[in-house]
Amino acid sequence: MDVGAGMGPPGAAIAHPLFPSYSTPRPRVGGPDEVMIPQWLCILALLISVEVKAWNQMPRKTVRYSGFTENRQSWRGGISYYLTLTLDESRGALYVGAREIIFSLDLNNIGRELRPPIIWEAPSERKLECVNKGKSNQTECFNYIRILEKYNETHLLTCGTYAFQPKCAYIELSTFTLDSVNIEDGKGKCPYDPSTGHTGLVVDGIFFSATLFNFLGTEPVIQRSMGQHSSIKTEYLATWLNEAKFVGSAHMPESVDSKIGDDDKIYFFFTERALEYDCYSEQVVSRVARVCKGDLGGARTLQRKWTSFMKARLVCSIPELQLHFNMLQSVFTLRTDKWRSTQFYAVFQARWGDITVSAVCQYAIQDIQKVFDGHYKEYREQAQKWGRYSDSVPSPRPGSCITNFHRHHGMNSSMDLPDNTLNFAKKHPLMDDSVQPVQGRPLLVRKGVNFTTLAVHRTTGLNGDLYDVLFIGTENGWLNKAVRVASTVHLIEELQMFDRPYPVHSLVLSSRKSLLFAGSASGLVRLPMADCSKYRSCADCILARDPFCAWNLSSSQCVESDPQDGDALLQDVENYDTSMCEVQYMKLSKPSSRNLTVAIGTNVVLPCELTSNLAQPIWKFNGQDLRPDDNDSVLYDITLQALVILGVNVHHSGTYSCFSVEQGAQFASKHYQLNVVASPSLTLESSAPMDGLGLVWMMVIALGAVCLALFLAVVYLRRKLQDEMEKGSKSLENTLVYPIQLPSQPKIAKCLPSADSDEKLWDPSSYYYSDGSLKIVPGHALCQNSTGSSSPSGNGIPGQPLPSPPLHSPNHMLLSGVRGSSSNGYIRLTLGGGINEERPPLGDLNEELRWKLKQRQTLPDSNPEESSV
DSSP, X not given: OOTTTTSOSTTOEEEETTEEEEEOOOOOOOOTXXXXXXXXHHHHHHHHHHHHHHHSOOOSEEEOGGGOTTTOEEEOOSSOOOOEEEEETTTTEEEEEOBSEEEEEESXXXXXXXXXXXXXXXXXXXXXXXXXXXXXXXXXXXXXXXEXXXXXXXXXXXXXXXXXXOEEEEEETTTTEEOOSSOEEOTTTSOSSTTSOOEEEEETTEEEEEEEOSTTSOOEEEEEESSSSOOEEOOSOTTTOSXXXXXXXXXXXXXXXXXXXXXXXXXXXXXXEOSSSOGGGOOEEEEEEEEETTOOXXXXXXXXXXXXXXXXXXXXXXXXXXXXOOEEEEEEEEOOSSGGGOEEEEEEEEEETTEEEEEEEEEEHHHHHHHHTSOBEEEETTTTEEEEOOSOOOSSOTTOOOOHHHHHTTXXXXXXXXXXXXXXXXXXXXXXXXXXXXXXXXXXXXXXOOEEXXXXXXXXXXXXXXXEEEEEEETTSEEEEEXXXXXXXEEEEEEEOSSSOOOEEEEEEETTTTEEEEEESSOEEEEESOOGGGOOSHHHHHHHTOTTEEEETTTTEEEEOOGGGGGGEEOOTTTOOGGGGTTGGGGOOOOEEEEEEEETTOEEEEEOOOSSTTOEEEEXXXXXEOOGGGOTTEEEEXXXXXXXXXXXOGGGOEEEEEEEEETTEEEEEEEEEEEEESOHXXXXXXXXXXXXXXXXXXXXXXXXXXXXXXXXXXXXXXXXXXXXXXXXXXXXXXXXXXXXXXXXXHHHHTTSOOTTSEEEEOOGGGGOOSSOOOEEOXXXXXXXXXXXXXXXXXXXXXXXXXXXXXXXXXTOOOOTTOTTOOEEEEEEEEOOOOTTOOOOOTTOHHHHHHHHHHHOOOOOOSOGGGBOO
16 A cells, blocks of 8 residues: 555645645655655654654753742751651651761751751771671761661661671650661661662561562562561562562551452562563563562462562553553552552653653552452463463462461461462463553653652542652752642643752652652751742732642732632633632733844844743834744844844834733733944934043043044954954954843952943944853943942943853853843853864854854853743
8 A cells, every 4th residue: 555645746745634734745756766755754853853852842941949948957967977857747747868877857848857857877897897798987887777667666777788787676756766676687678879769668566578688789679577477479470470670569458348248459660670571572571569568478489488479560652653661660659538449650761762751650559459359360381472361360369468268268367278279370470461551651751851750649629530640850959849630741840950960769758747848968958839829910820720729810920839728819720711810910020121222233142032932022113023933134033032132224123022822811021222333423412421522632632542542452463363263254253242140259249330321332343252151241331339329330331251261162151150130230151162063154144153152052041930941
């Protein structure tokens, strides 16, 4: 079948539901050296690119570390590796396990310690043994606290690596002291290596754990220890666990309201190297396994081993892109009043070519149960491959818990199970079916981001519906906040929690306090679940789609949502309809207005501050829509988020207004009054006082001397530059006039003109710089000294560099300290290229600037609270 048949003549528009019509020319049929590309292949490539874009979701807001200092509370206890966090809301405490120390912090103020910390160091002789075994005395041979679990109402169970000889002990909560006398062996309960994945939980005084059992890390184990039952663990077989790395566990009270008298179950989540695939396609996959809480092992077969151990593959993928997320990173159990409604949220990582991709998938406990009640997988020795087991299954069913059926037949515990059932369970731990995610695909996918952990909170919106809000930590210290809406996830914002790119190791949520706590190697951070103050208007508050936030009609503020005040609040998480805010956005404050006076031929950049990453800019010139494509000298640069006018002329003078548009809501952003003058002397003469002739002559003489000095300097610089340029080219490097907010530095701020004054920038070639650095061009403003008199300042002279070190790369335009400033001014962006770069011929200003714009990095946003990607 000809896939391309019936698609119309060459160049015909092809309609597709995923994108508007586009034109695809039919490939030419030529000689043997010409290669025809099938039309369907081009369409497939377009489809894939559209799918990738659709699945790579972008956060609506990006908030840098300096953008939310008022609501963030940080704490560093003088040590490192805050890896383990446990919440005790009844006592108002947050227990923090770090390196050789355990803290008890106040939930309301993590800077306050409720009790003196517990110091639990590994003895020096243990550390020496650790070093002698080849481990590092800088990073590994310490006691890293990896387990902090509530054991009962009076004690905590804690376990640490103890310099690669894991130990466990108990903490008395009333005095917050460690029982150093009854220290137990932590083998199988706590990892040897602090970087090794593990999980553990206490259920009715019984500790269920999953980790690596030996020093070399070659024996993964799931075991039960302590409590009334004897220790029991997995069989040491590759078909049971093969290079497993554990990430989480959960207790399901399936005995509650069970019609069959079922037992509770413990679920474990991990990755391992799969054996069920061909040797050449052997790969790492994600798994979920389960055991029965009351499993006692077998009488003869599987003695002191799990008789109920079963595992299945956990799938998270985008089939049409052949993108499979196999590296499970973290799992969060979202519980409800009924365990049958339990949901699991999991974060995954994958590599798609050279691209790192992360995803969030959701699973239902009932879907997992169906897989464990389904077919088994077996290894067929004759065919030497894995397949579905199709023969008869022994009775009672292998891997099942003791139920009323078993008791009715005289089997009151797993030790009463027959050998044929136990032998089958030993050889068939893997299920044939896989656990599919809710909706059959990921809820959230981000490209170029590594998710590490997550926590989920369920809240009620003003409409009475329940919404799951996801908090996802990343490898570089960011937090992604998203809301589950129907079958999709809306990414509300991303926040930079730490000043350095440390991975987020742990996240815990306080439902009573509506607080989130995040731990990393560098410190601990406390954030509110709701931070509504960043939304400055009604439309912005509605478009956030944050179920924690709503617009208060009385106070005209975005506040925390409270169903009791529903009549006075506006919120629309589902449809984000801003029409309800029509009256509200008329009350927006007027955008800031800037007056710019520049010389003919200057290249001008006019930034537009967008309200969010999802907004688009609309420009108006003298009240009429401005379309940059209609004029080659006017273009919009996406990287800078600014309007660029190349070589301004007199006809470019006028009013430029920028509007940020998102989902039909329009926000006025910036207003510029651009004045283009032919020569600086014209403006200077018009502004000189005419009633003092002597003063005029003095100014003329002074200006003449200045002009002569500038002329000599320009001649010198031009001659020096000409010697360096190829073939004696006389073209100078172009510059941009770029209005920004400058850092508040005492010596500079005094010399800069105010926001409401007419700011003048003269001929760029008069202040040429060949070093590729960033320069201040503050115009002709006068410096004010402390007594109020005006006098020129060295720092106010055009051409003086910033006090901070200059940028040495002309293509690297990040300026430290620009964000969050309050002074007005301009920076000169030198557009000289590198020596080895291919560039258009010198002399063509438009082509030169376009080429340079493509080479440029992103400039920092001038608004830290609404920064762009």
